[in-house]
Amino acid sequence: MNETLLTILEVIFMPVVAFVIGLFMVLMMRKLAARLQRRVGPPLMQPFYDVIKLYGKQTQISHGLIHDIGIIMAVGGYVAAESLLPVPGMDGIADKGGIVMLAYLTMIPSLGLALGVGQCANPNGSIGISRALTSMLAYDIPYIIVIFGVAYHFGSTNLIDIIDTQQAGGVATWGISEMPVLAIAGLFALHASLGKQPFEIYIAPAEIATGPMVEMGGKYLGGLFVMQSFQLYTASVLYVSLFLGGGENWITFLLKCFAVLAIPIIIAYLFPRYRTEDLVRLVWKWPVMLALIGVAFVMT
């Protein structure tokens, strides 16, 4: 019984931690962008202010119940997914799902968003979702090959086992040292999954008026903001768990997470945007090829 209670406490606590770290990741993203563009960038607490501002706005426009429910699903799906990602000292329900489950659970927020946007009855939004789903079809293929390779290598889909094996053996047994090719493919897929430039096809302000966000304002946009911070957190923590030995303690854990995330963000702000078919072609060619080679190395 005590164990169940502890798990429940962790399940409650883990999303809160994820939210706070996620907001700081958003801050880092903005800071990096600013420095690359020779600006100063926002102050430390800006992401918090933004969330509060958006939720507290006077004008809140709803396009119907599914619009509301979509935003709830987008945030709630990530809140649930965070309890599957072990962090130092907390495992949550990671042993009850594993990475395949995590990969599919993180589709729920996207589905929620897609439903919410669909209800808005704005073709710009629908085109955005069509593009977002297409890019998911693109990056999920290398991503799932990477997951296969890692799971096969460690003989488990349980993230706790995967992290424990790496931590027991030290840096030499980290995923990145044993499976460098897969690690590169994984980083590529992670970058595409964040939807940042050059893969920013579904926001595309100049073409489709920010796509999914076109009818979003106030707490709806706030929900998307929260979703984004969760997304940054999930992607980087998963990568750290698969390839960088997870977190031995909170300090190394956070260092690794922020470092991993900094790579795609720096690339994102240095490059312009692709077209949808270019993204599909690029992602289906390079990371898929790398990932398959990586899997071949793992399996031989």
Place this chain on the structure above:
Amino acid sequence: MNFLDGLLILSLLSVIVTGFAQKLRSAGWLSSVLLGLQCLLLMGMAGLAYGSPAVSSSFSVSVLGQPLHWQFNALSWFFALITLASALASSVYAAGAWGEDYRLQGGNPGLLQFALNLNVFAMLLLLASGDLLSLFVGWELVSWASLLMMVLAGGAAGRFGLRYIVYATAGAMAVMTGLVMIFQLTGSFQFADFAAIAPSLSNAQVVTFTLLFVFGFGVKMGLLPFHLWQADAYAETPGPGAAFLGAISSRMGLFAMLILVIQLIGLGRLINIEVPYSFFSLRDVLMWVAAFTIIFPTFTAMRQNDARLLLAWHGIGQGGYMLMGLLMVNPLGSAGGLMHVFNYASYQAVLFLVVTAVIYRTRTADLNQLGGLVTRMPLSFLMMLICIIGLAGIPPMNGFVSKWLIYRSLIVEGMPLLFVASVVGTLGTILSVYKLIHNTFLGQLRLEHEQIREVPWSMMIPMLILSAVVFITGFLPGIVLDWVASAQAALGIPVLEHTLGGVESPSGNLDMIWICSVLFGGFAVGALVFYSGNKSRRVHQLDNYAGGHFLTADDRYHYSNNFYAGLMHHIGHWYRGTFQWLESSLGSAISLLSAATQMLFNSFHPALFLLLAATLSLLFFAG
């Protein structure tokens, strides 16, 4: 007289009664009651799914000295449960308001109910087959019964039905050839006799039998490249009939294949046979057939503009998962494959019924003529949402569990490319089903649909119950896994160790009870956060951003056609219609051959041919 006898007799009686009562106004309800009674009798045999020994029917018939008999084991029970449940749901759906409407449209709902009962009887007979001969009899009955259902609508349906029966006859020929060859080897049609000699068969014989049976039964399943008949034929079937056919009819092919290939020949033999000059075993070849059956039809579905066709194409694709799972040695895979039969039937039936409900209200299934119906038919939307989540294989619905089992076993067995293929299929499904729900229920509501209402309860209740099954068996997969494990035992393959919430294994667990609880907890938090923000104001759908333009009631502001334009820029030219081309060139070749033969016959003196034929046959019989 036991439950099985009762079930078969009642089923036959139902066929006769519904056959005579076609003109009755209450024929639909009568048929529903009869199907309900059959469900009760099936429940009487529920012990089968929890380890009771097989039940044999007390009837047996002898044909040319060969006894035919019927029995039920856990596998038959599992398939029969799906058959009867989907038939009952379709029957109730068709009995009420839909049937009335169908009559007004010029259809005969009584005939539909009769066809439904006939199909159920044929399927039960097939599922109960106790030897190869009764299997073949059941198989043929199933083929012709489903033809009756397919051609009910007339018009184009007749053409598609004809196409089906050409395929089905070719398949039946293959099956019969296989059975005759078995008879020559064993001198009997008993399963046990074939199983006894199976280990001593030469590799060439195993390959021959496997190919014959996989082709023969695979035609019904829509395995590539024999899949072309299915989508059109199912889509043209009247709604509830399509739901029933789509849910279970094709799986009869899987059932028969399971008996002959997995149970009697055995996977071990297939794995040991190497394809010359390759790394593949015969089993791998079949798994790749399954993988292509997943991918091609799924991506064909994505391009459909008719909701019924979209679903029917997915039905073909999902069959690939079942076969892929069942071709795996470890119990995770085979359990996943079997469970997928159940899961798939539950959501596919609802999806067809929802689409039928949309047609009932709007008179169209054209995905470019709909939109925004969620505000008018919210419950139907919810049913479709639940079931597309199931079809796409996303938690928390049951479709995820069976696909998870298949993914896990592909990882365990170390098959990366097949794993990728199955995931590609899932991703394609997600894209495709989003298009379905978006174009039907989301986006802009058309002016002409502003007055429509939700469908009546007689149509809603079957959908509600089946969607509840989709959710509950996702939350508590152990319920179905119990039945699946017994079916595995009946097939003589390794049995999956499971819990109520999923699977516990040293290399990775699945506990859907926890996952679903946390997920809904997460939604609750999401709702809390959402409603803690400032209160929102509802606006009209035309009160939208349109680049400075003001929308009016005659503006169509909806994105539906060529939904994945960006993707199609890249993969569009991969759709070459190769299978269509193959089919039509085969057809042309046959007509050319027959024309040539006819010409030869007409240009010479026909009497000479007669003389030749007569001499040859005399020689044959005399010699």
